[in-house]
Amino acid sequence: MKSLLNRRSVLAGPSHLVQVARATGGGAGSPPPDDSNAASPADAADAAAMPSAAANAPPADAPPRPVTTLRPVPAVPTQVSGRGVQIADTADIEWLTEEDALTPFRVFRSFSYSVSLLFHAKELAYYVALYQDGSLWRALKAADLEAAEAAFHHFEDQATRLSDGETRRAQLEAQNEQLARLIARSEAQAERLRSDLQRRGAQEQAVSTRQNQTRKDVSQLEAQRVAAQAHLNKAHRQIHQLNLTSNEWIPHLPNR
Template identity: 60%
Template sequence: MKTLLNRRRTLTTDGIAHLVRVDRDRSAPLAAIADGPSREAAPAPPEPPVERAVRPVTTLHPMPAMPSQQNGRVAHFADPADIEWMVEEGALTPFRVFRAFDYSVSLLFHAKELKYYVALYQDGSPWRALKANDLDSAQGIFHQFELQAMRLADGQTRRAQLEAQNEQLTKMIAQSEAQVEQLRKALQRSATHEQAVTSRQHQTRREVAQLEAQRVAAQAQLNKVHRQIHQLDLAAHDGVPHLTNR
């Protein structure tokens, strides 16, 4: 503990107050500072020992050492124009390629620099590009670009599906309409034939009735002629004697 200074007034002939240094064992608490020269400070009682809380010691575990990357990054920006130029020069070897309609992703290897480039293409032109020092990091970037290309191509994917479905529905509608027309014509032909058959049946019945009437009339005429022949035959035989057979 710091040494406490006890202010004590000491009267002198010139009336000036002095500061008197008090040792640690003779220091008194601040509340017991003397107000006058006739009152001396009582010795301070010894302070009780302070018990400090014991904190548990944390066990240290070994941490795996991770290889540090430059600037803490596994990938860095690459100029798409440079990638396009290196592709034209044949300096890059494609490792993996993914394509979704107008978007494609290429994982390219630059053998001279031992670098890997991942580029996202739009309509055959590099749009975004990153480079990495190892293949694992480049494959992770390729997967992210692949997902991005799939999301970008979602509209075109849906459009292609809808176009195919609409084309199929159009064909089905045309086939159904052709079938309806075919059935309509078949029914029309059937109705025409049925009407013709019905008309023919009426005509046949009328002809049969006429023929039946003609037959009855002819039969009556024939019967009449037979009677006339019989009468004439009787009349012709009236003057001829009747001969009996012996």
């Protein structure tokens, strides 16, 4: 008897090629086959329907060969179906925006880049749009909020990376402006201190000149005072002398 595929094993579990014991004789005097290896009527029908499988069966002493189980192939690629996100038509989004058919759920802005998570209630669809200077640049469409939020965070990270240069430029501009203000403030303070020093020096010079002039004036006045006092003393002596001279002409009168 030819080798047959065991139908029960195929239906019960993973597919295997099972070797069925070959009959020892083909004559009328041959002993009946063992009941354990006898084929059922259904197996006989399968054997008749598949002669090529029986003819190509391996030898009796070969081990059973496992057959790879077939798996279903998804109609949509796993990368897209796993995320539930697809490329959106920017013209459709612009038209829906003009018709006020989109409701913003999330908005992120970084300098000239912005990301919007938009909901189209009529189609129960979500759009994630990336804008640059207010112009629509890229857009994705998602069927559920979770996938749309993942796409939104992806565009958010992309916008953040794209605006890193502008962020650094804004920081450097602010730092340079602050340094310029500090420099101007320091220069103004230095100029004030320089002016104060110059004014103080001029005042000290004026005070010194005034003091010198005062000392000269005091010396001159002191000399004038000494000269005047000497002149006055001389005048007093002259007056005294003249008085004495005048008194000599006065006669001596006796006392009564």
